[in-house]
Amino acid sequence: MAPRATWKGYVKLSELAFPVALYAGATTSKRVSFHVLNRKTGHRVHRQYFDEETEEPVERDQQVKGYETGEDQYVILQPEEIAEAVPESDKTVHIEAFIACQDVDTVYFDRPYYIAPSGGILGESFAVIREGMRRKNVAALGRAVLFRRVRKLLLRAQGPGLVANTLNFDYEVRAAEEVFRDLPEIKIEGEMLELAKHIINTKAGQFDPREFDDRYDLALAELVKAKMEGREIKAPKRPKEAKVVSLMDALRESAKAQKKAASSKRKKAEPAKRRKAG
Incomplete structure (x- = not known):
């Protein structure tokens, strides 16, 4: 199934504008997830808000947002007031500057997205800008209203498209x-x-991210599978804590282990070379 765009709009550079689609670059949908159940009945349970003083449940239509100004003091904001404060989106990524790719510290990176042209012959404009960025080895610093917030974005050329990262603000x-x-x-x-x-x-x-593994998620998946199959659940062995006498000793031992592993690898490779030569 083709991925679904999470946002559609335009990239605007001076007087040039072309339509694009934004796709989520990362997802947590494949992680093991759980529902909260009632132990007695096996039914799912739902969250309920309670008044901390009266301990009475508060229905949704009686819930409002408040900003704390002091102990037990709040400024109440009505839903319509909050809605009016949300910036209006013009569905446009405004390119403000081109910068060197390495100029942005990775601590400012937030969420990754892919950007692709959303149709028609205007895809040529997209390709021209993308290729220009690739040849100059620069990134585009942009601004857009995404998901009810004004966000800064860093756009970089990747393959036939662009990859964008929303950026954390300096105060964050x-x-x-x-x-x-x-x-x-x-x-x-x-x-x-x-x-x-x-x-x-x-x-x-x-x-190589393909070599990454989420050991916690894999362990949960194996636990669920074992319970479904009625197998005995064995607790994993806990690794022993390494005791380091001194930094120099640790470095020397590590260097010896690395040399031994490299030597063993060479010895295994030599018979193969002789067989190939023969």
Whole structure:
């Protein structure tokens, strides 16, 4: 089944505008999910709001939103007042600037989306802008009203389309200095630095998300399957906590293990090479 667009509108760059469709780039639909049930009856249960003072249930039509201004003091906002504050969407992604792809710190990335042309010969305009961005190795910084909020977006060329990330606002991103300010400056050099470099080199690899696994989700799926089949549920073995005597000892042991693994790999490969040569 073809994916369904979550938003349709236009990308506007100066006087040029072309129709596009926005598709969710990530989904949680394949995760194991549960319903809350009544243990006695097996029926699903539903949430109910209660007044914290009277402990009486509050029906939906009696619920309003309030902003806390002090202890037990609130400014009440009516649904129509909130609706009026929601920015009106013109269904347009306004391109404000082109920037170097590496200029945006990844901590500002929020949700990923794919952008594709939504039809007609105007797909050519889409392709021209996309290819120009690819050749210049730049990203487009845009603005749009998405899902009732004004959002900043970073658009980048990817394959025949564009990938967009909504961006966190500056006030939403915690400054790294808040976490790192008390970390001491430690000068690393000599043998310790060489060992660290060696370990990093022996562990060099490539990014491949197909190798990722959600062990918690897999464990839940296996648990559900075992219950359905009436099998005995065995508790997984807990890994033993590693005891590190010193950083240097740990680095040396890691380096030895990496060298041993590399040597074993070479020995296995040599007979294969001889057989091929023969």
